[in-house]
Amino acid sequence: MDKLEAMNAFAKVVASGSYAEAARRLNLTRSAVSKAVMELEQALGARLLDRTTRRVTPTEAGLAYYERCLAILAQVDETEAQISRLHDEPKGVLKVNAPMSFGTLYLGDAVADFMIRYSDLKVELTLTDRFIDPLEEGVDVTVRIGAMVDSSLIARRISPARIVLVASPDYLKAHGTPQSPSDLAEHRCLSYGHMTSMQRWHLTDKGKPVSVAIGACLSSNNGDVLREAALKGIGIALLPTFIAGKDIAAKRLQIVLPENQPDDLTIHALYAPNRYLAAKTRVFIDFLVDRFGNTPSWDVCFAKR
Structure with missing residues:
Protein backbone atom coordinates (compact mmCIF):
# COMPACT_ATOMS: atom_id res chain seq x y z
CA MET A 1 0.00 0.00 0.00
CA ARG A 85 -14.45 18.19 -13.68
CA LEU A 86 -12.91 21.27 -15.28
CA HIS A 87 -15.59 21.51 -17.96
CA ASP A 88 -18.36 19.59 -16.17
CA GLU A 89 -21.73 21.12 -15.39
CA PRO A 90 -23.12 20.53 -11.88
CA LYS A 91 -25.16 17.32 -11.94
CA GLY A 92 -26.59 14.70 -9.62
CA VAL A 93 -28.22 15.17 -6.20
CA LEU A 94 -27.22 18.04 -3.92
CA LYS A 95 -28.04 17.34 -0.26
CA VAL A 96 -28.47 20.46 1.89
CA ASN A 97 -29.27 20.84 5.59
CA ALA A 98 -30.27 24.13 7.25
CA PRO A 99 -31.95 25.58 10.37
CA MET A 100 -35.75 25.52 10.37
CA SER A 101 -36.60 29.25 10.49
CA PHE A 102 -33.90 30.42 8.08
CA GLY A 103 -34.69 27.57 5.72
CA THR A 104 -38.41 28.31 5.70
CA LEU A 105 -38.10 32.09 5.40
CA TYR A 106 -35.24 32.45 2.92
CA LEU A 107 -33.42 29.29 1.87
CA GLY A 108 -36.44 27.58 0.29
CA ASP A 109 -36.94 30.46 -2.13
CA ALA A 110 -33.20 30.59 -2.83
CA VAL A 111 -33.06 26.87 -3.61
CA ALA A 112 -35.96 27.21 -6.06
CA ASP A 113 -34.12 29.99 -7.93
CA PHE A 114 -30.91 27.95 -7.85
CA MET A 115 -32.69 25.01 -9.48
CA ILE A 116 -33.98 27.25 -12.26
CA ARG A 117 -30.38 28.16 -13.03
CA TYR A 118 -29.09 24.56 -12.75
CA SER A 119 -31.90 22.44 -14.12
CA ASP A 120 -29.83 19.24 -14.25
CA LEU A 121 -29.41 19.22 -10.47
CA LYS A 122 -31.74 17.58 -7.99
CA VAL A 123 -31.83 19.04 -4.48
CA GLU A 124 -32.66 17.30 -1.21
CA LEU A 125 -33.25 20.01 1.41
CA THR A 126 -33.81 19.04 5.05
CA LEU A 127 -34.52 21.56 7.79
CA THR A 128 -33.55 20.97 11.41
CA ASP A 129 -32.11 23.04 14.24
CA ARG A 130 -30.11 20.01 15.39
CA PHE A 131 -26.44 20.20 14.44
CA ILE A 132 -25.48 17.30 12.20
CA ASP A 133 -22.18 15.83 11.04
CA PRO A 134 -22.14 16.32 7.24
CA LEU A 135 -19.85 13.34 6.75
CA GLU A 136 -21.90 10.91 8.80
CA GLU A 137 -25.22 12.03 7.31
CA GLY A 138 -24.01 12.25 3.72
CA VAL A 139 -24.86 15.95 3.40
CA ASP A 140 -23.03 18.07 0.82
CA VAL A 141 -23.69 21.49 2.41
CA THR A 142 -24.80 22.36 5.94
CA VAL A 143 -25.96 25.93 6.58
CA ARG A 144 -25.44 26.99 10.19
CA ILE A 145 -25.71 30.22 12.17
CA GLY A 146 -23.31 31.16 14.97
CA ALA A 147 -19.78 30.42 16.06
CA MET A 148 -18.08 27.42 14.48
CA VAL A 149 -17.00 24.93 17.12
CA ASP A 150 -15.93 21.97 14.94
CA SER A 151 -12.59 22.75 13.28
CA SER A 152 -12.74 19.52 11.25
CA LEU A 153 -15.33 21.12 8.94
CA ILE A 154 -14.54 23.70 6.28
CA ALA A 155 -16.65 26.84 6.74
CA ARG A 156 -17.34 29.56 4.20
CA ARG A 157 -19.01 32.78 5.30
CA ILE A 158 -22.32 33.45 3.57
CA SER A 159 -23.75 36.44 5.39
CA PRO A 160 -23.92 38.26 8.73
CA ALA A 161 -26.76 37.44 11.10
CA ARG A 162 -27.63 40.45 13.23
CA ILE A 163 -29.37 39.85 16.56
CA VAL A 164 -31.69 42.47 18.07
CA LEU A 165 -33.92 43.00 21.06
CA VAL A 166 -37.47 43.74 19.91
CA ALA A 167 -40.92 44.33 21.37
CA SER A 168 -44.29 45.47 20.07
CA PRO A 169 -45.36 49.11 20.51
CA ASP A 170 -48.30 47.87 22.63
CA TYR A 171 -45.99 46.05 25.02
CA LEU A 172 -43.70 49.06 25.43
CA LYS A 173 -46.69 51.36 25.97
CA ALA A 174 -48.04 49.09 28.69
CA HIS A 175 -44.77 48.15 30.42
CA GLY A 176 -42.38 50.96 29.56
CA THR A 177 -39.20 50.97 27.47
CA PRO A 178 -36.00 49.64 29.08
CA GLN A 179 -33.29 52.29 29.33
CA SER A 180 -30.39 50.01 30.27
CA PRO A 181 -29.66 46.28 30.10
CA SER A 182 -30.29 45.91 33.84
CA ASP A 183 -33.89 47.08 33.29
CA LEU A 184 -34.62 43.81 31.47
CA ALA A 185 -34.83 42.03 34.83
CA GLU A 186 -38.14 43.84 35.38
CA HIS A 187 -39.62 42.85 32.01
CA ARG A 188 -41.32 39.83 30.54
CA CYS A 189 -38.81 38.19 28.21
CA LEU A 190 -39.18 35.67 25.38
CA SER A 191 -36.19 33.36 25.36
CA TYR A 192 -34.75 30.95 22.79
CA GLY A 193 -34.01 27.56 24.35
CA HIS A 194 -35.41 25.61 27.26
CA MET A 195 -36.96 27.03 30.41
CA THR A 196 -34.55 27.13 33.36
CA SER A 197 -34.61 28.79 36.77
CA MET A 198 -32.14 31.44 35.58
CA GLN A 199 -31.51 32.57 32.02
CA ARG A 200 -29.12 35.23 30.74
CA TRP A 201 -28.84 37.37 27.61
CA HIS A 202 -25.38 38.38 26.43
CA LEU A 203 -25.49 42.01 25.28
CA THR A 204 -23.02 44.89 25.01
CA ASP A 205 -22.58 48.05 27.07
CA LYS A 206 -20.34 50.77 25.64
CA GLY A 207 -18.69 48.19 23.43
CA LYS A 208 -18.05 45.73 26.25
CA PRO A 209 -19.86 42.42 26.77
CA VAL A 210 -22.43 42.29 29.53
CA SER A 211 -24.45 39.32 30.78
CA VAL A 212 -27.97 40.14 31.94
CA ALA A 213 -30.26 37.90 34.00
CA ILE A 214 -33.79 37.74 32.58
CA GLY A 215 -37.10 36.30 33.66
CA ALA A 216 -38.45 34.32 30.72
CA CYS A 217 -42.22 34.08 30.56
CA LEU A 218 -41.94 32.03 27.35
CA SER A 219 -39.13 29.80 26.12
CA SER A 220 -39.06 28.05 22.76
CA ASN A 221 -36.50 26.42 20.48
CA ASN A 222 -38.11 28.12 17.48
CA GLY A 223 -37.62 31.80 16.67
CA ASP A 224 -40.91 32.11 14.78
CA VAL A 225 -42.80 31.19 17.94
CA LEU A 226 -41.04 33.98 19.82
CA ARG A 227 -41.71 36.44 17.00
CA GLU A 228 -45.46 35.71 17.12
CA ALA A 229 -45.48 36.20 20.89
CA ALA A 230 -43.61 39.49 20.56
CA LEU A 231 -46.07 40.71 17.93
CA LYS A 232 -48.94 39.97 20.32
CA GLY A 233 -47.33 42.07 23.05
CA ILE A 234 -46.34 39.19 25.33
CA GLY A 235 -42.81 40.45 25.99
CA ILE A 236 -39.34 41.39 24.73
CA ALA A 237 -37.62 38.94 22.39
CA LEU A 238 -34.01 38.48 21.27
CA LEU A 239 -34.27 37.58 17.57
CA PRO A 240 -32.19 37.52 14.40
CA THR A 241 -33.15 40.18 11.91
CA PHE A 242 -33.88 37.55 9.27
CA ILE A 243 -36.89 36.70 11.46
CA ALA A 244 -37.79 40.16 12.80
CA GLY A 245 -36.55 42.49 10.03
CA LYS A 246 -39.81 42.82 8.07
CA ASP A 247 -41.77 43.52 11.25
CA ILE A 248 -39.25 46.18 12.30
CA ALA A 249 -39.52 47.83 8.89
CA ALA A 250 -43.33 47.78 9.13
CA LYS A 251 -43.16 49.15 12.72
CA ARG A 252 -44.96 46.12 14.09
CA LEU A 253 -41.88 45.60 16.26
CA GLN A 254 -39.47 48.16 17.70
CA ILE A 255 -35.80 47.69 18.49
CA VAL A 256 -35.22 47.92 22.24
CA LEU A 257 -31.91 49.16 23.72
CA PRO A 258 -30.38 49.91 20.28
CA GLU A 259 -26.99 50.74 21.85
CA ASN A 260 -26.80 47.43 23.71
CA GLN A 261 -27.43 44.85 21.01
CA PRO A 262 -25.50 41.55 21.03
CA ASP A 263 -22.56 40.99 18.71
CA ASP A 264 -23.50 39.85 15.23
CA LEU A 265 -23.40 36.17 14.38
CA THR A 266 -22.44 34.70 11.01
CA ILE A 267 -24.22 32.38 8.60
CA HIS A 268 -21.80 29.75 7.28
CA ALA A 269 -21.88 27.01 4.68
CA LEU A 270 -20.08 23.94 6.03
CA TYR A 271 -18.75 20.91 4.23
CA ALA A 272 -16.48 18.02 5.13
CA PRO A 273 -12.77 18.45 4.29
CA ASN A 274 -12.22 14.85 3.23
CA ARG A 275 -14.55 15.29 0.27
CA TYR A 276 -13.42 17.31 -2.69
CA LEU A 277 -15.50 20.34 -3.44
CA ALA A 278 -17.68 18.96 -6.21
CA ALA A 279 -19.01 21.33 -8.85
CA LYS A 280 -22.55 21.06 -7.47
CA THR A 281 -21.34 22.05 -3.99
CA ARG A 282 -19.12 24.87 -5.20
CA VAL A 283 -21.75 26.55 -7.37
CA PHE A 284 -24.40 26.27 -4.64
CA ILE A 285 -22.19 27.93 -2.03
CA ASP A 286 -21.19 30.63 -4.54
CA PHE A 287 -24.90 31.17 -5.24
CA LEU A 288 -25.69 31.64 -1.53
CA VAL A 289 -22.85 34.13 -1.07
CA ASP A 290 -24.04 36.15 -4.07
CA ARG A 291 -27.68 35.87 -2.97
CA PHE A 292 -27.28 37.08 0.62
CA GLY A 293 -23.86 38.76 0.99
CA ASN A 294 -22.83 41.46 3.43
CA THR A 295 -26.16 43.30 3.27
CA PRO A 296 -28.85 40.62 3.07
CA SER A 297 -32.35 41.50 2.02
CA TRP A 298 -33.76 41.27 5.54
CA ASP A 299 -31.43 44.10 6.68
CA VAL A 300 -31.78 46.60 3.85
CA CYS A 301 -35.30 47.58 4.88
CA PHE A 302 -34.29 49.35 8.10
CA ALA A 303 -31.40 51.48 9.19
CA LYS A 304 -28.31 49.91 10.69
CA ARG A 305 -27.79 50.39 14.36
Missing part, protein backbone atom coordinates in the same frame (compact mmCIF):
# COMPACT_ATOMS: atom_id res chain seq x y z
CA ASP A 2 1.50 3.38 -1.02
CA LYS A 3 1.83 6.34 1.36
CA LEU A 4 -1.37 8.14 0.33
CA GLU A 5 -3.41 4.96 0.62
CA ALA A 6 -1.87 4.28 4.03
CA MET A 7 -2.67 7.83 5.17
CA ASN A 8 -6.24 7.38 3.99
CA ALA A 9 -6.52 4.08 5.85
CA PHE A 10 -5.14 5.68 9.02
CA ALA A 11 -7.58 8.61 8.72
CA LYS A 12 -10.52 6.21 8.35
CA VAL A 13 -9.43 4.31 11.48
CA VAL A 14 -9.31 7.54 13.51
CA ALA A 15 -12.64 8.77 12.14
CA SER A 16 -14.45 5.51 12.84
CA GLY A 17 -12.53 4.43 15.94
CA SER A 18 -12.28 0.94 14.53
CA TYR A 19 -9.99 -1.05 12.23
CA ALA A 20 -12.92 -3.20 11.14
CA GLU A 21 -15.11 -0.22 10.24
CA ALA A 22 -12.25 1.48 8.40
CA ALA A 23 -11.65 -1.74 6.43
CA ARG A 24 -15.36 -1.92 5.56
CA ARG A 25 -15.41 1.67 4.30
CA LEU A 26 -12.30 1.08 2.19
CA ASN A 27 -13.36 -2.38 1.00
CA LEU A 28 -10.13 -3.84 2.38
CA THR A 29 -9.29 -6.55 4.89
CA ARG A 30 -8.76 -5.60 8.52
CA SER A 31 -5.24 -6.97 8.36
CA ALA A 32 -4.40 -4.75 5.37
CA VAL A 33 -5.54 -1.65 7.24
CA SER A 34 -3.63 -2.69 10.38
CA LYS A 35 -0.49 -3.31 8.33
CA ALA A 36 -0.77 0.12 6.68
CA VAL A 37 -0.98 1.86 10.07
CA MET A 38 1.97 -0.15 11.42
CA GLU A 39 4.07 0.84 8.39
CA LEU A 40 3.26 4.50 9.00
CA GLU A 41 4.23 4.19 12.66
CA GLN A 42 7.52 2.52 11.71
CA ALA A 43 8.29 5.19 9.12
CA LEU A 44 7.51 8.00 11.55
CA GLY A 45 9.09 6.38 14.57
CA ALA A 46 6.06 7.22 16.67
CA ARG A 47 2.98 5.43 17.97
CA LEU A 48 -0.09 6.88 16.27
CA LEU A 49 -2.89 4.87 17.88
CA ASP A 50 -3.75 3.48 21.28
CA ARG A 51 -5.58 0.19 20.90
CA THR A 52 -8.02 -1.35 23.38
CA THR A 53 -10.42 -4.25 23.02
CA ARG A 54 -13.29 -1.82 22.47
CA ARG A 55 -11.94 1.19 20.57
CA VAL A 56 -8.96 2.70 18.82
CA THR A 57 -8.00 6.28 19.74
CA PRO A 58 -5.22 8.51 18.41
CA THR A 59 -2.23 9.45 20.54
CA GLU A 60 -1.16 13.09 20.73
CA ALA A 61 1.19 12.48 17.79
CA GLY A 62 -1.53 10.53 16.03
CA LEU A 63 -4.03 13.36 16.36
CA ALA A 64 -1.56 15.87 14.90
CA TYR A 65 -0.77 13.47 12.05
CA TYR A 66 -4.49 12.85 11.46
CA GLU A 67 -5.18 16.57 11.00
CA ARG A 68 -2.34 16.84 8.48
CA CYS A 69 -3.55 13.72 6.68
CA LEU A 70 -7.02 15.22 6.30
CA ALA A 71 -5.58 18.40 4.80
CA ILE A 72 -3.29 16.51 2.40
CA LEU A 73 -5.97 14.05 1.31
CA ALA A 74 -8.47 16.87 0.78
CA GLN A 75 -5.95 18.77 -1.37
CA VAL A 76 -5.25 15.68 -3.46
CA ASP A 77 -8.97 15.01 -3.93
CA GLU A 78 -9.70 18.63 -4.77
CA THR A 79 -6.85 18.81 -7.29
CA GLU A 80 -8.00 15.65 -9.04
CA ALA A 81 -11.60 16.82 -8.98
CA GLN A 82 -10.76 20.22 -10.44
CA ILE A 83 -8.91 18.61 -13.33
CA SER A 84 -11.43 15.87 -14.04
Whole structure:
Protein backbone atom coordinates (compact mmCIF):
# COMPACT_ATOMS: atom_id res chain seq x y z
CA MET A 1 0.00 0.00 0.00
CA ASP A 2 1.50 3.38 -1.02
CA LYS A 3 1.83 6.34 1.36
CA LEU A 4 -1.37 8.14 0.33
CA GLU A 5 -3.41 4.96 0.62
CA ALA A 6 -1.87 4.28 4.03
CA MET A 7 -2.67 7.83 5.17
CA ASN A 8 -6.24 7.38 3.99
CA ALA A 9 -6.52 4.08 5.85
CA PHE A 10 -5.14 5.68 9.02
CA ALA A 11 -7.58 8.61 8.72
CA LYS A 12 -10.52 6.21 8.35
CA VAL A 13 -9.43 4.31 11.48
CA VAL A 14 -9.31 7.54 13.51
CA ALA A 15 -12.64 8.77 12.14
CA SER A 16 -14.45 5.51 12.84
CA GLY A 17 -12.53 4.43 15.94
CA SER A 18 -12.28 0.94 14.53
CA TYR A 19 -9.99 -1.05 12.23
CA ALA A 20 -12.92 -3.20 11.14
CA GLU A 21 -15.11 -0.22 10.24
CA ALA A 22 -12.25 1.48 8.40
CA ALA A 23 -11.65 -1.74 6.43
CA ARG A 24 -15.36 -1.92 5.56
CA ARG A 25 -15.41 1.67 4.30
CA LEU A 26 -12.30 1.08 2.19
CA ASN A 27 -13.36 -2.38 1.00
CA LEU A 28 -10.13 -3.84 2.38
CA THR A 29 -9.29 -6.55 4.89
CA ARG A 30 -8.76 -5.60 8.52
CA SER A 31 -5.24 -6.97 8.36
CA ALA A 32 -4.40 -4.75 5.37
CA VAL A 33 -5.54 -1.65 7.24
CA SER A 34 -3.63 -2.69 10.38
CA LYS A 35 -0.49 -3.31 8.33
CA ALA A 36 -0.77 0.12 6.68
CA VAL A 37 -0.98 1.86 10.07
CA MET A 38 1.97 -0.15 11.42
CA GLU A 39 4.07 0.84 8.39
CA LEU A 40 3.26 4.50 9.00
CA GLU A 41 4.23 4.19 12.66
CA GLN A 42 7.52 2.52 11.71
CA ALA A 43 8.29 5.19 9.12
CA LEU A 44 7.51 8.00 11.55
CA GLY A 45 9.09 6.38 14.57
CA ALA A 46 6.06 7.22 16.67
CA ARG A 47 2.98 5.43 17.97
CA LEU A 48 -0.09 6.88 16.27
CA LEU A 49 -2.89 4.87 17.88
CA ASP A 50 -3.75 3.48 21.28
CA ARG A 51 -5.58 0.19 20.90
CA THR A 52 -8.02 -1.35 23.38
CA THR A 53 -10.42 -4.25 23.02
CA ARG A 54 -13.29 -1.82 22.47
CA ARG A 55 -11.94 1.19 20.57
CA VAL A 56 -8.96 2.70 18.82
CA THR A 57 -8.00 6.28 19.74
CA PRO A 58 -5.22 8.51 18.41
CA THR A 59 -2.23 9.45 20.54
CA GLU A 60 -1.16 13.09 20.73
CA ALA A 61 1.19 12.48 17.79
CA GLY A 62 -1.53 10.53 16.03
CA LEU A 63 -4.03 13.36 16.36
CA ALA A 64 -1.56 15.87 14.90
CA TYR A 65 -0.77 13.47 12.05
CA TYR A 66 -4.49 12.85 11.46
CA GLU A 67 -5.18 16.57 11.00
CA ARG A 68 -2.34 16.84 8.48
CA CYS A 69 -3.55 13.72 6.68
CA LEU A 70 -7.02 15.22 6.30
CA ALA A 71 -5.58 18.40 4.80
CA ILE A 72 -3.29 16.51 2.40
CA LEU A 73 -5.97 14.05 1.31
CA ALA A 74 -8.47 16.87 0.78
CA GLN A 75 -5.95 18.77 -1.37
CA VAL A 76 -5.25 15.68 -3.46
CA ASP A 77 -8.97 15.01 -3.93
CA GLU A 78 -9.70 18.63 -4.77
CA THR A 79 -6.85 18.81 -7.29
CA GLU A 80 -8.00 15.65 -9.04
CA ALA A 81 -11.60 16.82 -8.98
CA GLN A 82 -10.76 20.22 -10.44
CA ILE A 83 -8.91 18.61 -13.33
CA SER A 84 -11.43 15.87 -14.04
CA ARG A 85 -14.45 18.19 -13.68
CA LEU A 86 -12.91 21.27 -15.28
CA HIS A 87 -15.59 21.51 -17.96
CA ASP A 88 -18.36 19.59 -16.17
CA GLU A 89 -21.73 21.12 -15.39
CA PRO A 90 -23.12 20.53 -11.88
CA LYS A 91 -25.16 17.32 -11.94
CA GLY A 92 -26.59 14.70 -9.62
CA VAL A 93 -28.22 15.17 -6.20
CA LEU A 94 -27.22 18.04 -3.92
CA LYS A 95 -28.04 17.34 -0.26
CA VAL A 96 -28.47 20.46 1.89
CA ASN A 97 -29.27 20.84 5.59
CA ALA A 98 -30.27 24.13 7.25
CA PRO A 99 -31.95 25.58 10.37
CA MET A 100 -35.75 25.52 10.37
CA SER A 101 -36.60 29.25 10.49
CA PHE A 102 -33.90 30.42 8.08
CA GLY A 103 -34.69 27.57 5.72
CA THR A 104 -38.41 28.31 5.70
CA LEU A 105 -38.10 32.09 5.40
CA TYR A 106 -35.24 32.45 2.92
CA LEU A 107 -33.42 29.29 1.87
CA GLY A 108 -36.44 27.58 0.29
CA ASP A 109 -36.94 30.46 -2.13
CA ALA A 110 -33.20 30.59 -2.83
CA VAL A 111 -33.06 26.87 -3.61
CA ALA A 112 -35.96 27.21 -6.06
CA ASP A 113 -34.12 29.99 -7.93
CA PHE A 114 -30.91 27.95 -7.85
CA MET A 115 -32.69 25.01 -9.48
CA ILE A 116 -33.98 27.25 -12.26
CA ARG A 117 -30.38 28.16 -13.03
CA TYR A 118 -29.09 24.56 -12.75
CA SER A 119 -31.90 22.44 -14.12
CA ASP A 120 -29.83 19.24 -14.25
CA LEU A 121 -29.41 19.22 -10.47
CA LYS A 122 -31.74 17.58 -7.99
CA VAL A 123 -31.83 19.04 -4.48
CA GLU A 124 -32.66 17.30 -1.21
CA LEU A 125 -33.25 20.01 1.41
CA THR A 126 -33.81 19.04 5.05
CA LEU A 127 -34.52 21.56 7.79
CA THR A 128 -33.55 20.97 11.41
CA ASP A 129 -32.11 23.04 14.24
CA ARG A 130 -30.11 20.01 15.39
CA PHE A 131 -26.44 20.20 14.44
CA ILE A 132 -25.48 17.30 12.20
CA ASP A 133 -22.18 15.83 11.04
CA PRO A 134 -22.14 16.32 7.24
CA LEU A 135 -19.85 13.34 6.75
CA GLU A 136 -21.90 10.91 8.80
CA GLU A 137 -25.22 12.03 7.31
CA GLY A 138 -24.01 12.25 3.72
CA VAL A 139 -24.86 15.95 3.40
CA ASP A 140 -23.03 18.07 0.82
CA VAL A 141 -23.69 21.49 2.41
CA THR A 142 -24.80 22.36 5.94
CA VAL A 143 -25.96 25.93 6.58
CA ARG A 144 -25.44 26.99 10.19
CA ILE A 145 -25.71 30.22 12.17
CA GLY A 146 -23.31 31.16 14.97
CA ALA A 147 -19.78 30.42 16.06
CA MET A 148 -18.08 27.42 14.48
CA VAL A 149 -17.00 24.93 17.12
CA ASP A 150 -15.93 21.97 14.94
CA SER A 151 -12.59 22.75 13.28
CA SER A 152 -12.74 19.52 11.25
CA LEU A 153 -15.33 21.12 8.94
CA ILE A 154 -14.54 23.70 6.28
CA ALA A 155 -16.65 26.84 6.74
CA ARG A 156 -17.34 29.56 4.20
CA ARG A 157 -19.01 32.78 5.30
CA ILE A 158 -22.32 33.45 3.57
CA SER A 159 -23.75 36.44 5.39
CA PRO A 160 -23.92 38.26 8.73
CA ALA A 161 -26.76 37.44 11.10
CA ARG A 162 -27.63 40.45 13.23
CA ILE A 163 -29.37 39.85 16.56
CA VAL A 164 -31.69 42.47 18.07
CA LEU A 165 -33.92 43.00 21.06
CA VAL A 166 -37.47 43.74 19.91
CA ALA A 167 -40.92 44.33 21.37
CA SER A 168 -44.29 45.47 20.07
CA PRO A 169 -45.36 49.11 20.51
CA ASP A 170 -48.30 47.87 22.63
CA TYR A 171 -45.99 46.05 25.02
CA LEU A 172 -43.70 49.06 25.43
CA LYS A 173 -46.69 51.36 25.97
CA ALA A 174 -48.04 49.09 28.69
CA HIS A 175 -44.77 48.15 30.42
CA GLY A 176 -42.38 50.96 29.56
CA THR A 177 -39.20 50.97 27.47
CA PRO A 178 -36.00 49.64 29.08
CA GLN A 179 -33.29 52.29 29.33
CA SER A 180 -30.39 50.01 30.27
CA PRO A 181 -29.66 46.28 30.10
CA SER A 182 -30.29 45.91 33.84
CA ASP A 183 -33.89 47.08 33.29
CA LEU A 184 -34.62 43.81 31.47
CA ALA A 185 -34.83 42.03 34.83
CA GLU A 186 -38.14 43.84 35.38
CA HIS A 187 -39.62 42.85 32.01
CA ARG A 188 -41.32 39.83 30.54
CA CYS A 189 -38.81 38.19 28.21
CA LEU A 190 -39.18 35.67 25.38
CA SER A 191 -36.19 33.36 25.36
CA TYR A 192 -34.75 30.95 22.79
CA GLY A 193 -34.01 27.56 24.35
CA HIS A 194 -35.41 25.61 27.26
CA MET A 195 -36.96 27.03 30.41
CA THR A 196 -34.55 27.13 33.36
CA SER A 197 -34.61 28.79 36.77
CA MET A 198 -32.14 31.44 35.58
CA GLN A 199 -31.51 32.57 32.02
CA ARG A 200 -29.12 35.23 30.74
CA TRP A 201 -28.84 37.37 27.61
CA HIS A 202 -25.38 38.38 26.43
CA LEU A 203 -25.49 42.01 25.28
CA THR A 204 -23.02 44.89 25.01
CA ASP A 205 -22.58 48.05 27.07
CA LYS A 206 -20.34 50.77 25.64
CA GLY A 207 -18.69 48.19 23.43
CA LYS A 208 -18.05 45.73 26.25
CA PRO A 209 -19.86 42.42 26.77
CA VAL A 210 -22.43 42.29 29.53
CA SER A 211 -24.45 39.32 30.78
CA VAL A 212 -27.97 40.14 31.94
CA ALA A 213 -30.26 37.90 34.00
CA ILE A 214 -33.79 37.74 32.58
CA GLY A 215 -37.10 36.30 33.66
CA ALA A 216 -38.45 34.32 30.72
CA CYS A 217 -42.22 34.08 30.56
CA LEU A 218 -41.94 32.03 27.35
CA SER A 219 -39.13 29.80 26.12
CA SER A 220 -39.06 28.05 22.76
CA ASN A 221 -36.50 26.42 20.48
CA ASN A 222 -38.11 28.12 17.48
CA GLY A 223 -37.62 31.80 16.67
CA ASP A 224 -40.91 32.11 14.78
CA VAL A 225 -42.80 31.19 17.94
CA LEU A 226 -41.04 33.98 19.82
CA ARG A 227 -41.71 36.44 17.00
CA GLU A 228 -45.46 35.71 17.12
CA ALA A 229 -45.48 36.20 20.89
CA ALA A 230 -43.61 39.49 20.56
CA LEU A 231 -46.07 40.71 17.93
CA LYS A 232 -48.94 39.97 20.32
CA GLY A 233 -47.33 42.07 23.05
CA ILE A 234 -46.34 39.19 25.33
CA GLY A 235 -42.81 40.45 25.99
CA ILE A 236 -39.34 41.39 24.73
CA ALA A 237 -37.62 38.94 22.39
CA LEU A 238 -34.01 38.48 21.27
CA LEU A 239 -34.27 37.58 17.57
CA PRO A 240 -32.19 37.52 14.40
CA THR A 241 -33.15 40.18 11.91
CA PHE A 242 -33.88 37.55 9.27
CA ILE A 243 -36.89 36.70 11.46
CA ALA A 244 -37.79 40.16 12.80
CA GLY A 245 -36.55 42.49 10.03
CA LYS A 246 -39.81 42.82 8.07
CA ASP A 247 -41.77 43.52 11.25
CA ILE A 248 -39.25 46.18 12.30
CA ALA A 249 -39.52 47.83 8.89
CA ALA A 250 -43.33 47.78 9.13
CA LYS A 251 -43.16 49.15 12.72
CA ARG A 252 -44.96 46.12 14.09
CA LEU A 253 -41.88 45.60 16.26
CA GLN A 254 -39.47 48.16 17.70
CA ILE A 255 -35.80 47.69 18.49
CA VAL A 256 -35.22 47.92 22.24
CA LEU A 257 -31.91 49.16 23.72
CA PRO A 258 -30.38 49.91 20.28
CA GLU A 259 -26.99 50.74 21.85
CA ASN A 260 -26.80 47.43 23.71
CA GLN A 261 -27.43 44.85 21.01
CA PRO A 262 -25.50 41.55 21.03
CA ASP A 263 -22.56 40.99 18.71
CA ASP A 264 -23.50 39.85 15.23
CA LEU A 265 -23.40 36.17 14.38
CA THR A 266 -22.44 34.70 11.01
CA ILE A 267 -24.22 32.38 8.60
CA HIS A 268 -21.80 29.75 7.28
CA ALA A 269 -21.88 27.01 4.68
CA LEU A 270 -20.08 23.94 6.03
CA TYR A 271 -18.75 20.91 4.23
CA ALA A 272 -16.48 18.02 5.13
CA PRO A 273 -12.77 18.45 4.29
CA ASN A 274 -12.22 14.85 3.23
CA ARG A 275 -14.55 15.29 0.27
CA TYR A 276 -13.42 17.31 -2.69
CA LEU A 277 -15.50 20.34 -3.44
CA ALA A 278 -17.68 18.96 -6.21
CA ALA A 279 -19.01 21.33 -8.85
CA LYS A 280 -22.55 21.06 -7.47
CA THR A 281 -21.34 22.05 -3.99
CA ARG A 282 -19.12 24.87 -5.20
CA VAL A 283 -21.75 26.55 -7.37
CA PHE A 284 -24.40 26.27 -4.64
CA ILE A 285 -22.19 27.93 -2.03
CA ASP A 286 -21.19 30.63 -4.54
CA PHE A 287 -24.90 31.17 -5.24
CA LEU A 288 -25.69 31.64 -1.53
CA VAL A 289 -22.85 34.13 -1.07
CA ASP A 290 -24.04 36.15 -4.07
CA ARG A 291 -27.68 35.87 -2.97
CA PHE A 292 -27.28 37.08 0.62
CA GLY A 293 -23.86 38.76 0.99
CA ASN A 294 -22.83 41.46 3.43
CA THR A 295 -26.16 43.30 3.27
CA PRO A 296 -28.85 40.62 3.07
CA SER A 297 -32.35 41.50 2.02
CA TRP A 298 -33.76 41.27 5.54
CA ASP A 299 -31.43 44.10 6.68
CA VAL A 300 -31.78 46.60 3.85
CA CYS A 301 -35.30 47.58 4.88
CA PHE A 302 -34.29 49.35 8.10
CA ALA A 303 -31.40 51.48 9.19
CA LYS A 304 -28.31 49.91 10.69
CA ARG A 305 -27.79 50.39 14.36
